[in-house]
Amino acid sequence: MTDAAGGADCHGGPSGGTVVVGAPRTALVGSPNAGKTSIFNALTGLRAKTGNYPGVTVGRSVGVFRAAGQDFVVEDLPGTYGLEPVSPDEQIVTDLLQGRLTGVELPDALVVVIDATTLWRSLRLVSQVLRLRRPVCIAVTLTDELVTRGGRLDIPGLERALGVPVVRVIGNRRVGIPELRTKIAGWRSWSRPVLDPPTDPAELEAWTESILLASEYRPAQPDKTTQRIDAVLLHPVWGTAIFVAVMVAFFQIIFSFAAPLQGLVETFFGWLADLVDGYVPVPWLAGLLGDAIIGGVGAVVVFIPQIMLMFLLISLLEGVGYMCRAAFLMDRIMSRAGLEGRAFVALMSSFACAVPGIMATRTLPSAKDRIATMMGAPLMTCSARLPVYILLIGMLVSPESRIGPLQTQGVIMFCLYFLGAVSAMLAAWIVKTVQDRNGLLMPFYMEMPPYRVPTLRSICLTMWDSSRAFLRKCGTIVMLTTIVLWLLLNFPLHSTAELTASGVDVTDEGAVTSFVMDHSAAASIGRAVEPVFAPLGFDWRVNIGVVASLSARETFVATLGQIAAADDPDNPSAALAAMTYTDGAHAGQRVFTAPTIAALLVFFVYALQCMSTVSVMKRETGTWKWPAIAFGYMFVLAWGSAWVVHGVVALATGTA
Amino acid sequence: MIPLHPEAVDSRPEALRWVMPAGTLAFTGEVRSAPGELGRLAETGVLTALTVEVAAVTTCLSATGSWASQGAFVRSALHAALGNPAGWVPVLPTTPGTRDADLAACALTVLTGRVGDFIRSHGGVVELVSAHDDVVTVRLTGSCSGCPAVGFTLHARVERALRDLHPGLRALVAV
Incomplete structure (x- = not known):
């Protein structure tokens, strides 16, 4: 193999410019949770580029830092417990370190990040990396925690015994980062x-x-506080009760705290709409800006307080160490159903978005388990459903309504999330049972870190990352679909003569808008699919929303927002609640009755309305078969349960 | 299996020091013959020297060999040989009086090793006065004189390290 001189063509010297090509490359290797990523962030100061490894969709992040007048490229490899790969993630690391990954250069130097509290296990990885005979340096993390828990480790002793440099680093407190830079x-x-x-x-x-x-x-003693808390939190009965309580509180907080902030964002968009009204003289441009962009995309963006609050709470729960306890609790139930714990971790990630959830199935060693989990993941309530749920729940019950001490809105939200989670697990279980009757359960390894007070920085970073992804989606796919819809809703154009002939008062702007919309291309599409959705109580405008939401769920809110903004620009939400059937047997009746809203909610729990999920599923399974099956079964499930719910609610409320 | 790992010896690339728990072998010094494969390696000249220290065995490779290619073989041979400590024969026969000498060797290992380094890094000077009948006497001078932490250093560091090497230690005395 090569030695130190290998792959070294970087004698370019410190020539001012940032010549990253040819800069020495260092890769961070380490087990999940060893603190690799916080070291990576601290080293590169977040100037990282993220992407995928060629040919596969394993996330790759590469960053640069400067030391001694030279650029150094750092790469954060996926977490791995060893170089005998059992999962696709670990396969990538192994291939890359052995120079077998085409399109990726062999790193010049390797930094193995090991957790001082799990040194015995980490040394196995170290031994495997050392055998590669590349330049290796060890970064030991979590020594602070080792010491607090009564353990000890002599860094110079470790350095001499291993024969390679060892640096003590505490990534998120930035201890040892300058030393590590100098070392690299x-x-x-x-x-x-x-x-x-x-x-x-x-x-x-x-x-x-x-x-x-x-x-x-000297290994760390089990943390007394953690043990005591875990005795309660991991208790089969108390633990589950607390888990449910935490989740209920979670949704109560989202509803009660975000509302005032949402009011502010709404006011801002109202002000923007007024500006457009006052200063844009071209009617079609004013329509595009006011109805499509502000009315449509704005209707989705107003949910940013809820989204941010939700991610804040999730990253808090994760940072404190509660998330993996929840996973552990769920694992008991899951394993009874023959699904392994890694599957639940993947399902948990789908809480934010099904795309990372599906990607997280790469940690599953069994291909059949992967498929089963992927089939369930889109049913987990992702953040794209949040705006739809909030909008619909807001129309269904008033914020003042309460069940005991709890806000009804929050309770309904909790039930929807619960329904999604249970359905996801059931779906995964069914697929697993059908496909793989007597598969063996692979042993599952999940770390229970001691409870920690997370740093403000890491919480804010996670929250910001997720919120930015939401905003980016609003600016791209939602914006695009909304503009297409705006065109469909406003074309074909009608001449004044045509309008008069149809009995429309051309001076009444509202009447003209209604007429144009009623006779638009979109309306034809909405009416064309009416037979499918009529049993659920959807009218053609809701149908357009549902059809448009196949691209991304938030588009539903954008579409309704757009239609409502065209109807009544000053008070879109009132316009929406008061919307009536324009024609047909129900003409004049309100569209958003309790049965219809309930049916819509359930429809959104089940339907696979997300093109990103479909395409990731295709990429990960390599065929169209699985996304097709997923889309099909979810649509049938969505329609069926929406129909049942529509009937049941209609009976219960007496609104047939 | 005896826990052991190799460490390089400063400026002697042909030598490799196999660190292992103290007292794995009952003697220190040059080895005349070792059991099994290790003995054969020494006889055939692949290994030019075998030396037992308090907590290590140093092996020297012939000029033609390389640790990268032969190290793994030597390690397996060493593991096998350490499974049979009675088969090791020292060059100098063990005499009854060597228990004190062993204790002195252990004490010197500690005082010249990492614990001694720690004391010297704080400006202290430590020297061995005597080692007799499982009692070690040391003299602490330099910045140790009058230092309130001297008792702690002596017991938490020196005594602990010494007891690891010589479990029969009765007392550590400072004069």
Whole structure:
């Protein structure tokens, strides 16, 4: 193999410009949760480029930092427990480190990030990386926690025993980062072990034990506080009760705290709409800006307080360490159904968005489990459903309505999330049972970190990242669909003579708008699919919303917002609630009755209205078969349950 | 299997120091013959020297060999040989009086090693006065004189390290 001189063509010197091509490349290797990513962020100061590895959709992040007048490229590899790959993620790391990944250069130097509280296990990974005979440096993280929990580790002792440089780093507190930068800058002079660690399991164990002895390692005592809290939180009965309580509180907070902020955003868009009204003289442009952009996209963007609040709460729960406890609780139920815990972790990620959830199935070793999980993941309530739910629930019950001490709106929201989660697990279980009757459960390894107070910085970063993704989606796919819809809703154009002939008073702007919309291309589409959705109580305008929402769920809100804004620009939400059937048997009756809203809500719980999910599913499974099956079964399920709910609610409320 | 790992020896690339728990072998010094494959490696000249220290065995490779290619083989041979400690024969026969000498060697290992480094890094000077009948006597001078932490350093660091090497230690005394 190559030695230190290999792959070194970077004698360009410190020539002012940022010549990243040819800069030395360092890869961060480490197990999940070892703190790789916080080191990566601290090293590169977030100047990272993210993308995928060629040919596969395993996330890749590459960043640059400057030290000693030279650029250094750092790459954050996916987390791995070892170089004997069991999952696609680990396969990538192994291939990359052995230079077998086409299109990706072999890194010049490797930094192995290990968690001081799990040193025994981490040394196995270290031994495998050392055997690659590349320049290696060790970054030990979480030494602060090791010490608080009564453990100890002598860094110089570890360094001498391993024969490679060792740096103590606490990524999120920025301890040791300058030292690590300096170390990476001097990667050419890193010491190397004289001899590879053994491969024979017994010899490897003896080696590991000896390294630990030489570094005077004393493992961390189990954290007393964590143990005591876990005794309650992981209790089959109390734990589950607390989990439910936490989730209920979660949705109460989203509803009660976000409302005033949402009012502010609404006021802002109202002000924008007034500006457009007052200053844009061209009628069609005013229509596009006012109805499509502000009325449509704006209707989705007003939910940014809820989205941000939700991600804030999620990252708080995750940062504190509660999320993996929840996963552990759920794992008990899941394993009874024959699904493994990794599947639940993937389903949990789908809470934010099904796309990362489906990608997270790469940690599953069994292909059949992967498919089963992917089939369930889109049913988890993703953040795109949130605006739809909030809008519809707002029309269904008033904010003042309460069930005991709880706000009814929050309770309904909780039920919808619960319904989504249960359905997702059921779906995964059914697919798994049909496909793989006697598959063995692979052992599952999930770390229970001690409870920690998360740093403000990391929480804000996670929240910002997720909110930015939401805004980006509003600016791209939602915006595009909304503009297309605006065109469909306003064309074909009608001459004044035509309008008069149809009995429309051309001086009444509202009447003209209604007429144009009623006879638009969109209306034809909405009416064409009417037979399908009529049993659910949807009129043609709702149908357009549903059809448009196939691209992305938020578009539903944008479409209704657009239609309502055209009807009554000053008070779109009132216009929406008061919307009536324009023709047919129900002409004059309100569209958004309780049965229809309930049916719509359930429809959105089940339907696969997200093109990104479909395309990721295709990419991950390699065929159109699975996305087609998913889309089909979810549509049938959505329609069927919406129909049942429509009937039941109609009976219960007496509004047939 | 005895826990062990190799460490490089400064400016002696032909030598490799196999660190292992103290007292794995009952003697220190040059090895005349070792059991099994390790013994054969020494006889055939692949290994030019075998030396036992308090908590290590140092092996020297012939000029033609390289640790990268032969190290794994030597390690397996060493593991096998350590499974049979009675088969190791020292060059100098063990005499009854060597228990004190062993204790002195252990004490020197500690005082010249990492613990001694720590004391010296704080401006202290530590030297061995005597080692007799499982009692070690040391003298602490330099910045140690009058330092209130000296008792702690002595017991938490020196004594602990010494007891690891020589479990029979009865007392550590400072004069």
